[in-house]
Amino acid sequence: MPQILNPRVVFSSIPEGPPDAETFTYLEDENIDIETVDLDGGILVEILALSLDPYMRNRMRPIEEPGDMPAFGMNDTVTGFGVGRILRSEGDGIEAGGHIYGFMPFKKFVVFPTTTAMSLEMSGLGLKVLSNPYGLPWHYFVGALGMSGQTAYYGLKDLASPISGQTLFVSAASGAVGHLVIQIAKLQKLKVIASCGSDEKVALALRLGADHAFNYRSSNISEELRRHGPIDIYFDNVGGPTLEAAIENANMHARFVICGMVSQYNSKLSDSYGVRNLWLLSRYRIRRVSYSWYTAKLYIFCTCRMEGMVMTDWAPKYEKEFFDTIPRYLASGAIKYVFHEYKGLESTSLAFANMLKGENTGKTVIILDEDVARPAQGQKEQ
Template sequence: MRISNPRIVFNEIPNGLPNATTLVVDGAQTIDLDEVPLQGGILVKVLALSLDPYMRNRMRPADVPGDMPAFPLGDVVTGFGVGVVLRSETSLVNVDEHVYGFIAYQRYIVIPSINGNALDMEGLGLQIIHNKYNLPWRYYVGILGMSGQTAYYGLKDISRPKAGETLFVSAASGAVGHLVVQFAKALGLKVIASCGSDQKVSLVKSLGADHVFNYKTVDTAAELKQHGPVDIYFDNVGGPTLEAAIENAAQKARFVLCGMNLWLLNRYRVKMEGLIMTDWIDKYLEEFHEVVPRNLASGKLKYLEHAYYGMDRVGEAFVDLLTGMNVGKSVLVLEDAV
């Protein structure tokens, strides 16, 4: 029996900020869950999908270059998601196991075997996830997925923190920032944090940050001059905030770029390095999966999440993400399974 298989489609190229019709739900497609060919792979029911700022850069004409391929206009969008396996034609993945990785944003997806491996998915990779603390599966597109790993790897390796140093993090109430605050405090760092509203300031203070300010109402450079200098800057916004951090850098500061006064980089011997989470998976993924879920389940680590229930809320959710109306990690929840 065929059932509806709704998908999220890139409907129009935005001019400036996306609007509620940039991403739309197409419910025209159907699928027979029992009969659809798997090509040696797996059939997955998607449970939750990640919404991330980098997706805005993919909303461009196909002939415009970028660090990731543009979304094909009129086609399904792709990104990080988590789902449960309904059928399998490979011994590598069992029915009822859960997988996380880069997938098509639709309710049901067939992931064929590539080079004999259904987890290869054109080189982008899927992971079988083992949820031994029985946390909500949607967490795996947030704190236990890309955003959590970005915070963990960037702080642990690129910045090489030492207890007593001062870290500054921008967008500190966001998906990555609020985790950087907590990871840094656990390592004995002094944390300066910026965010975009007084409500968010209070929220980030509750996470343990030493000094939090609203960058819309005070001068960032003045705040950093008073509470710095900055040994480590975890950058989520670039622009004037990055410039202010450079101006208030300590000797041999380290800047992690997640998201120009270049002579100051030389003066202060600043190390600046871009961060792509996938570069550190081989080194730290096993450790991450051991440490972060345990700390989350015990309450040692707090998670800020903005969950939108239902695929039809994608347009609203993405606009909220880019206009600062969300708090923490934005997640589109299709089924809130535990």
């Protein structure tokens, strides 16, 4: 078979503020012969879908600047989570025709050499051969069944300590993680308050089961939470003033799951919003005020916990349960997956910029192969 194009996306410009059309560049500068390319004991994968996630904004910095994740190298192929079909395999116990999930370069075809050793080395982020008993679209594995779904599920499992009847507040509630948080929280019989960035997204949050939803751009966040709170659990996807309002309206012994702070990702530290009321984490609260055998009134102390959450920390404990549960709910429609698809690697810059602007609803995903894009059980919003 002849050489065919192996298109890819490189990182091409460090954005000053929000990413734009220059951030990534689509290139058709590589070829591959998929029948003869040397596998070196590994596998050849055709990538079907790639995930765009807000955390990637952190990687768009000068490579010499210290940071929390490795910077994208200038003119290097971008990397992120993807799902692919195994075209050929020399790997141990890995069959051609199977599907695989993991950290991948943004290209059409990729060879992963020495697969088994690699899986070990990459621990939680390693490539994983997928099983799909309900025949869900493969791109679900970078969304509802990938980092987004697992973040929602693990976050609500342990850190949040959900108690039936308590009140959960979720921000970015129509986003990749948020819209799943709403639905899982309702399955846990929590009361759900949702904040979103548009009236359309508010309507979606209500359709997905939120008991109350509001548009943070046109509402007083603290007032909404005062009226419908106090909050026992806050699932934070945005940070900034919303976090401050949530702290202000936290119930005693509230649990805050800090999942992301997308409102802050384009800011330099000096421009970032400062949360001014953290001392309330160890605040004192009145429980009863009627006691008066002398002038003192009766009160109790309370505390609030705020914990950073990243799914890989919890996958070892809950991954099996997740895959035993959520695919079934997605297949039955008990949980609806909302995604915003972009077609082809060439849409990477636009898709990422729109995601950070809040113009996408649900999970942002790049579909490389039309076959996986059928919204069989999913709900497509575009």
